[in-house]
Amino acid sequence: MSTPIIHPNWARPAINMVEGYSLEMTAKDIESLREAAPGIAPETPIAVTFLPGEAFEARIAAARLVRELGFEPMPHFSARRIVSEDEFREYLKAVTREAGVKRCFVIAGDPSEPEGPFADSSALIATGAFEDAGITAIGIGGHPEGHPNMSDEECWSVLQTKCDEIEKRGMAPLIVTQFAFDAGAVLSWLAELRKRGLTAPVRLGIPGPAGIKTLMRFAARCGVGASASVLTKYGISITKLIGTAGPDKLVDQIEKGLTEEHGAVRLHFYPFGGLTKTVGWINDYAKSH
Numbered sequence: 001m002s003t004p005i006i007h008p009n010w011a012r013p014a015i016n017m018v019e020g021y022s023l024e025m026t027a028k029d030i031e032s033l034r035e036a037a038p039g040i041a042p043e044t045p046i047a048v049t050f051l052p053g054e055a056f057e058a059r060i061a062a063a064r065l066v067r068e069l070g071f072e073p074m075p076h077f078s079a080r081r082i083v084s085e086d087e088f089r090e091y092l093k094a095v096t097r098e099a100g101v102k103r104c105f106v107i108a109g110d111p112s113e114p115e116g117p118f119a120d121s122s123a124l125i126a127t128g129a130f131e132d133a134g135i136t137a138i139g140i141g142g143h144p145e146g147h148p149n150m151s152d153e154e155c156w157s158v159l160q161t162k163c164d165e166i167e168k169r170g171m172a173p174l175i176v177t178q179f180a181f182d183a184g185a186v187l188s189w190l191a192e193l194r195k196r197g198l199t200a201p202v203r204l205g206i207p208g209p210a211g212i213k214t215l216m217r218f219a220a221r222c223g224v225g226a227s228a229s230v231l232t233k234y235g236i237s238i239t240k241l242i243g244t245a246g247p248d249k250l251v252d253q254i255e256k257g258l259t260e261e262h263g264a265v266r267l268h269f270y271p272f273g274g275l276t277k278t279v280g281w282i283n284d285y286a287k288s289h
């Protein structure tokens, strides 16, 4: 594959587990991105979320800044939050024109009822708008801990269908997983993915360092498992739920467990404790590995 969809250097093995990482920001993080930018590697993919309460102008400004600072913007499209086909096409047009967007990430989104015509990610892909806009790679969600609305078998089949559809449209699929605290769950999911013949590159979702209360709040909100035994392995003491926690052990465990059979893998960081903290953690990790 010639498209550098994970990272410009993804065809060669990573020097360490964090090399070729990607990040995520919300439309509210413009100032944080400016602050963190000097520590971020050039061309790093940075996803721009599609959350309720963000204005389209702010999302577009975020994507533009990502590009201006020398990184690769990857806007999210949350199918169930898009209220009309016009809204979808206008946003796609704006980010391609103003931020040179080449990659997009599509996800269903949490609303229990779709707020417009798109019930799932496939419906957005099926419009043909992405390839028409010159998009070359599409990210889709992976769920190592399953999904509240789908059986495991449905999860696999939906993933396969989306990958096939993206390739059929001449674009490259990239799987980005929901964050997790449990290295074992992530690794066995990845092994199963490859066993099923899914060859798309995968970015494993890693929670950036953050206050423990913040991590627990996001886990609850996003349906991510955080049992006592998982938290203990992650390095959080359940008798002392104060202070901050980073993914040191999680990333080490992933690194130890990865084999060639797991295929092309890099990390995607969800900076729940802020971009500066996450970027600082990544750079420290790179220095010591």
Ligand SMILES: NC(=O)C1=CN([C@@H]2O[C@H](COP(=O)(O)OP(=O)(O)OC[C@H]3O[C@@H](n4cnc5c(N)ncnc54)[C@H](O)[C@@H]3O)[C@@H](O)[C@H]2O)C=CC1
Binding pocket: 079, 106, 107, 108, 109, 110, 111, 112, 113, 119, 120, 121, 122, 141, 142, 143, 147, 149, 150, 158, 177, 178, 179
């Ligand atoms: N980075 C992120 O923002 C991530 C978000 N998620 C969450 O994962 C969920 C699934 O997303 P995709 O894998 O893109 O699924 P998808 O768009 O491929 O849809 C698969 C099937 O699940 C149904 N479905 C999806 N979300 C639903 C919901 N909220 N309520 C009822 N039915 C739903 C769809 O109608 C469809 O039949 C979403 O709720 C999303 O918010 C998961 C991983 C990462």
Ligand SMILES: Nc1nc(=O)c2c([nH]1)NC[C@@H]1CN(c3ccc(C(=O)N[C@@H](CCC(=O)O)C(=O)O)cc3)CN21
Binding pocket: 026, 028, 049, 051, 110, 178, 179, 214, 217, 221, 222, 223, 270
């Ligand atoms: N099921 C699901 N839904 C999601 O929306 C979602 C996931 N999973 N997985 C991870 C990503 C990352 N997401 C998010 C969501 C909110 C903020 C955020 O900063 N929200 C608030 C602060 C809220 C708080 O601290 O509790 C903000 O100011 O915008 C960041 C990333 C959303 N994502």
